[in-house]
Amino acid sequence: MKLTLIILNTWHFNTKNDWYGFSSRGGYAPSAMRVLASLIPQDLDVEVEFRDENIERINFESIQADLVGISVLTANAPRAYQVSDDFRKRGIKVVLGGYHVTALPEEAIQHADSVVVGFAERSFPILLRDFVSGNLKKFYNQNHETAFLTDQRLVNNPGNYRKQYLLPDTLEITRGCYNNCSFCVIPSMCGNYVKRPIASVVEEIKFLESSKIVFLDFSPFEDPDYALELFEALKPLKIRWYSSMTTKNAENEAFLEKAAGSGCSGVLIGFETINPGILNSVNKKFNHPEQYFRIVSNLHKHHIWVLGSFIFGFDEDDKQVFKTTLDFNRHSKIDMLHYAILTPFPGTRLFEQLKSENRISTFDWSKYDGTHVVFQPAKMTADELQQGFFEVYRKSHSLAAIAGRTFQSPSNMAVKLAANLGFRLYIHSFIKQYRREKDNIH
Ligand code: B12
Numbered sequence: 001m002k003l004t005l006i007i008l009n010t011w012h013f014n015t016k017n018d019w020y021g022f023s024s025r026g027g028y029a030p031s032a033m034r035v036l037a038s039l040i041p042q043d044l045d046v047e048v049e050f051r052d053e054n055i056e057r058i059n060f061e062s063i064q065a066d067l068v069g070i071s072v073l074t075a076n077a078p079r080a081y082q083v084s085d086d087f088r089k090r091g092i093k094v095v096l097g098g099y100h101v102t103a104l105p106e107e108a109i110q111h112a113d114s115v116v117v118g119f120a121e122r123s124f125p126i127l128l129r130d131f132v133s134g135n136l137k138k139f140y141n142q143n144h145e146t147a148f149l150t151d152q153r154l155v156n157n158p159g160n161y162r163k164q165y166l167l168p169d170t171l172e173i174t175r176g177c178y179n180n181c182s183f184c185v186i187p188s189m190c191g192n193y194v195k196r197p198i199a200s201v202v203e204e205i206k207f208l209e210s211s212k213i214v215f216l217d218f219s220p221f222e223d224p225d226y227a228l229e230l231f232e233a234l235k236p237l238k239i240r241w242y243s244s245m246t247t248k249n250a251e252n253e254a255f256l257e258k259a260a261g262s263g264c265s266g267v268l269i270g271f272e273t274i275n276p277g278i279l280n281s282v283n284k285k286f287n288h289p290e291q292y293f294r295i296v297s298n299l300h301k302h303h304i305w306v307l308g309s310f311i312f313g314f315d316e317d318d319k320q321v322f323k324t325t326l327d328f329n330r331h332s333k334i335d336m337l338h339y340a341i342l343t344p345f346p347g348t349r350l351f352e353q354l355k356s357e358n359r360i361s362t363f364d365w366s367k368y369d370g371t372h373v374v375f376q377p378a379k380m381t382a383d384e385l386q387q388g389f390f391e392v393y394r395k396s397h398s399l400a401a402i403a404g405r406t407f408q409s410p411s412n413m414a415v416k417l418a419a420n421l422g423f424r425l426y427i428h429s430f431i432k433q434y435r436r437e438k439d440n441i442h
């Protein structure tokens, strides 16, 4: 039996230029396809193919398979449904999985033969056996409690998958999060916080024989004892690693020292906003904006670069937020800046709140990518939010701003420069694409 596992892109490929594919190759690999491949029962005769539209153009017509599996995020759901409908017209069965279909399984089943809700470590092997015996069911839903992590040494690794990404060695060490921020998809997707046994993490890294590892986790260091034990275990491996980290972690100098000693070289931190009132109202109370400068300086002391993420459009945000955030980041010394427009992803408390207030302006999921305004903001117009977002992003990525950021800290210059230029290219392409979308409408 032939199984094709697909990851789809969103708007990028409509731009008819391939820079995004190029830049994705220069990034880290997603791991859903590898994890799914590792779950295939060994007694089933399955040939697997991986296709990632983020790094290649896919001719869907040419795909011949018995079963196609598509990973669905909210932003690519409409495309996933269209691609799935096309496969089904050709008589090929399709199973959908991932964040979006977990939140909206009844919507997804309109376009698929089967939908996997939540994580798939237990359900996917059962689904495959059912498929082989001709008993494919409409829904598979493993309980949150039973989510566990796969040992990727078992992964069937077709083709040159590892060679296609700059950072192919991505893995998870935990799932879930102890916090419950209102805009985040993790509380509804993941359930409990699950930690993978440290010995298995170490074994997998040794098996990969890689010197650079990306941990894909949202909040891998929620349990400091687990984290410190992990750092000790990673030390002898002499790797460099990259991951998310909360401000809670980065405020702690002793913690950072141990993390750096184990190879931590870069972190993504969700600073979200510099307004403490907002952090309280979205339940991210442990972020303290008055500590942000100190956090960045702590990280730099240990030669760790920081990618800081900020969100615009909270109910307390008015038009001033763009200027104050821009000014803040002129001095914050954050090495790379990522901005997003607040997005009410299905499954989040934010989605329920805005829906009940009748403030969601579109249910076109393709716009749910953090770069489009999809709801009515409280203290500005949707257009002011959209244009303010563009302006901050653009101004933060002028060549002068990039140069200033790149040379101000001792962490890896090449990485910082490449990433900043990548963000610059991204926002300029996005603005062009946005204008084209607008022109089509009018
Ligand atoms: C790697 C990654 C990417 C990669 C690849 C995405 C992909 N489709 O796999 C790239 C860089 C392309 C990417 C881009 C974006 N991403 Co992203 N990404 C991640 C990240 C960091 C890790 C995902 C991962 O590999 N996890 C490990 C694997 C094993 O878990 P998994 O994907 O959930 O898969 C499990 C189950 O969901 C299920 N499953 C998943 N797919 C399938 C398919 C089938 C057939 C089956 C049976 C089961 C199944 O089984 C797996 C094993 O249990 C997550 C955060 C996170 N930690 O999860 C965000 C995350 C998924 N991304 C997110 C977002 C918002 C985006 C962007 C919109 C950001 C942007 N502004 O551009 C874009 C959208 C791109 C697109 N194509 O639509 C959100 C999704 C929210 C949502 N409701 O959709 C997340 C959750 C982060 C967040 N901000 O909250 N992303």
Ligand code: SF4
Pocket: 177, 178, 179, 180, 181, 184, 185, 186, 187, 218, 219, 246, 270, 284
């Ligand atoms: S935003 Fe971060 S801290 Fe908050 S629930 Fe999500 S993963 Fe946890």
